Amino acid sequence: MPPTRWGDPTHAGPLPDGVRDLVGLVLPLSDTPAAAEVAVPAPHLPAGLIDGLRAVVGEDAVVLDDDLRRRRTRGKSTPDLLRQRAGDLSDAPDVVVRPGSHEDVQALLAYAQEHRIAVVPFGGGTAVTGGLAPDREGFAGVVSLDLGRMRSLVALDPVSSTATLGPGLRGPEAEALLAEHGLMLGHYPQSFEFASIGGFAATRSSGQSSAGYGRFDAMVVGLRVATPSGEVRLGGTAPSNACGPDLRELFLGSEGAFGVITEVTVRVRPLPEVKEYEGWQWPSFAAGADAMRALAQGDLLPTVLRLSDENETAINLARPDAIGGAAASDQGAGGCLMIVGYEGTPSAVAAKKAAVTDALTRLGGSPLGAEPGEAWAAGRYNAPYLRDSLLDVGVLVETLETVTFWSNRERLYTAVKAALEGALGEGTMVLCHISHVYATGCSLYFTVATAGGEQPLERWLKAKAAANDAIVASGASITHHHAVGTDHRGWLTPEIGDVGVAVLRAVKRELDPVGILNPGVLIP
């Protein structure tokens, strides 16, 4: 059985020669015998309960197929891939259940609660923080609740610019349905091709156009959620109000631990008539970051705004299409590459571009023209494919991200870099970019590549823990848009405190008293 790879096989390719020269290659991880030999464990769930599930959601909606269960095992973090490559499929669900409606989900939860079956909501399967690997102890078995049948445009209100989407819709499917009406959502995370609407909401995703279109949670107007304690509908009356706490914000980021999101109502926008992406060069990461800050604080953000640090600019990861082709030595520009993108009507793009160009020029940036921007746009979803190729030749590659206030950016950058380099040792490349900005702060997204060595998983877990500790010690957030899952759970308490954790537990008890929903995720 070949290792699970990212995405569409026709998009994947062998590792470009240029990359081989950039990293120290040791072990071909894909050839471990385990990956080829180990089968999915047999379902633990008693046959009677499987029959019961069939009675609840229908015969066809209950799938025991080994291949599907294998593909519903864990997510797409490098540890997930390494475990799979090492033949460890111990987190495979016992059964995949594919409900067709909110009512199906509600009925499934009632049955699962009664029979103490753990339920793991599954959207696109692109989780990178262990959100699909539940604790099994104390449960009769684990159901992967695959939302792939709930993929419709439920409602559209063009006057109010809102659309209600099924949670199983993947990014391109949602955009295609909206495009039929001349509309779009505008949420393009790197996982766009495969991640789902429900997953975006459950994990507070943030996309590559967040400067212009906002984080996914900020796009959400309404939610419908099935919980073991009953249905919740929120945001159906108004965009915002003063009707007490905003409970939408409890379910956004709840990672399947409070309920299963069955409908998401989002703000939509007209399809942009114009899309222009360009490059800017900055003498340093700090100079480029200061320029981003000036734009954000001046309410002058373009649609896309990204900045690679010196290392990332040098190896050209900012342009994943070009990696290995036009390699490091080919980069004349040096310094730090910023990608600036404008989308909208011709007049709005022209006005914004004029104002941003003026500001960036004043701030010391040098325009590089459209070519770097177009190259970035062409390769914007390619990095995970590249990761598979790197793993194939024994390179350990993984990403992590964080967010903090502008005044803390440099300290955080230095601390995380040092933690990763310290943990992984000589020959480790640590690259970084800023891809999400706010008036008050920005994210930092790190990519690490190093020789895998004999125990790549253990090496990475140690490095990741060191990075997490450095993030907390720097006073930053443990995750900007990858969510908590099980991997970050141990570091959540510094974010929200003991009382905050107690509140999450109280909400969990109220909504999921038996604790069947994605057990072990999110809550420390």
Added chain:
Amino acid sequence: MPPTRWGDPTHAGPLPDGVRDLVGLVLPLSDTPAAAEVAVPAPHLPAGLIDGLRAVVGEDAVVLDDDLRRRRTRGKSTPDLLRQRAGDLSDAPDVVVRPGSHEDVQALLAYAQEHRIAVVPFGGGTAVTGGLAPDREGFAGVVSLDLGRMRSLVALDPVSSTATLGPGLRGPEAEALLAEHGLMLGHYPQSFEFASIGGFAATRSSGQSSAGYGRFDAMVVGLRVATPSGEVRLGGTAPSNACGPDLRELFLGSEGAFGVITEVTVRVRPLPEVKEYEGWQWPSFAAGADAMRALAQGDLLPTVLRLSDENETAINLARPDAIGGAAASDQGAGGCLMIVGYEGTPSAVAAKKAAVTDALTRLGGSPLGAEPGEAWAAGRYNAPYLRDSLLDVGVLVETLETVTFWSNRERLYTAVKAALEGALGEGTMVLCHISHVYATGCSLYFTVATAGGEQPLERWLKAKAAANDAIVASGASITHHHAVGTDHRGWLTPEIGDVGVAVLRAVKRELDPVGILNPGVLIP
């Protein structure tokens, strides 16, 4: 004892003659004997507990003074004023406690929990939905927790554009402290002169510049809260993240029921160099509303954007300075008046103004020049003073507000107007404006004026209930920015459902197990 009036006595004046002609005046409500004769009830709280409070927060921080207790009784809704004018001071707190620090508040809550004393956080006292009139039953007494001593600029991070403010700071005080650093918050609700930072956060306030600067909850980056179960600090690590549910949004709008907000960290901005306000005329409320929608959906919002309906335009309440002066007959323009305001740097104001002017002209608006805008700006905080003068001459005047999606605006407008006119009968004036807009919807703010009659309070409560029912039946939100308090509590369930209410109760149990915090507020 004279009735409690709004604000600074030097700003109040007799009712302009023009207004007397517009409304049917009957009873001089201010002259009821009760208002002059009834004293504040004696404190119920046993002397031993008062001594205990002194031991906890200091001798000087515990105030039994009748006048202060009277001024800490209820808020500033018309029912609050009518009860006061009728001599009903039954909701007076037993004692006013004025803590000086977060630690004081934490200690006070511990003592109050131990001795079952109800605690009502008090900021500016401008609540209009019964948020300061707690249930007393089952408590040893009621403490008004006056935050007026916690009025400092706790911290400023000019690089990140954040400021941490004490909860007792009133609007102008907060702005003055920030202005020393060339910064501002930009939150200007009608209660601006007296309302407090903590109150803005606890009630999800929204100001007259919300089009440009956003709702108060959207300005909040961080919160520090004292709860009976301990301290909560949120938002200290980053502007936004994916660390699970956003618990800030549980405390925003919690109206003192979950904890006492002791620090608020907000996004700040540079003081605007330019402020320009102007008027636009629209042939109808619908035409003006459609134009607002186009601006919001085109991401082309000015700083201030308001639209009065035909009635409000006619009696000139959109220009409170002019009411009675340039009265209805004086209005040549007719149709509906829109106020459009621009604030910022000269270049940003010029660019935005050019784009908005172009859009509004294309959409059918007629520019009225700066005069109506300047007049609005000069009188923007005057309406509550006018209300006192109207009550003096027997006119019942009150406001209520709601919010919905754009496609539901007309239906909501018609339904609420009909409900108010139906309940209050002939001779009732119902005015409306839109003062807060979103890409997906807008608020509707109604002002009602009618002859008070023999039982003005009972008449209003009946009309308010009818309006609430109409709002719920229309599928809109029961409040956009006035909060739930006790007045809207009976209508919260349709907003968030039974499960949503159960979640609020679960959070309340966790944070305030004895239920001492503002009992009876918010949660149905």
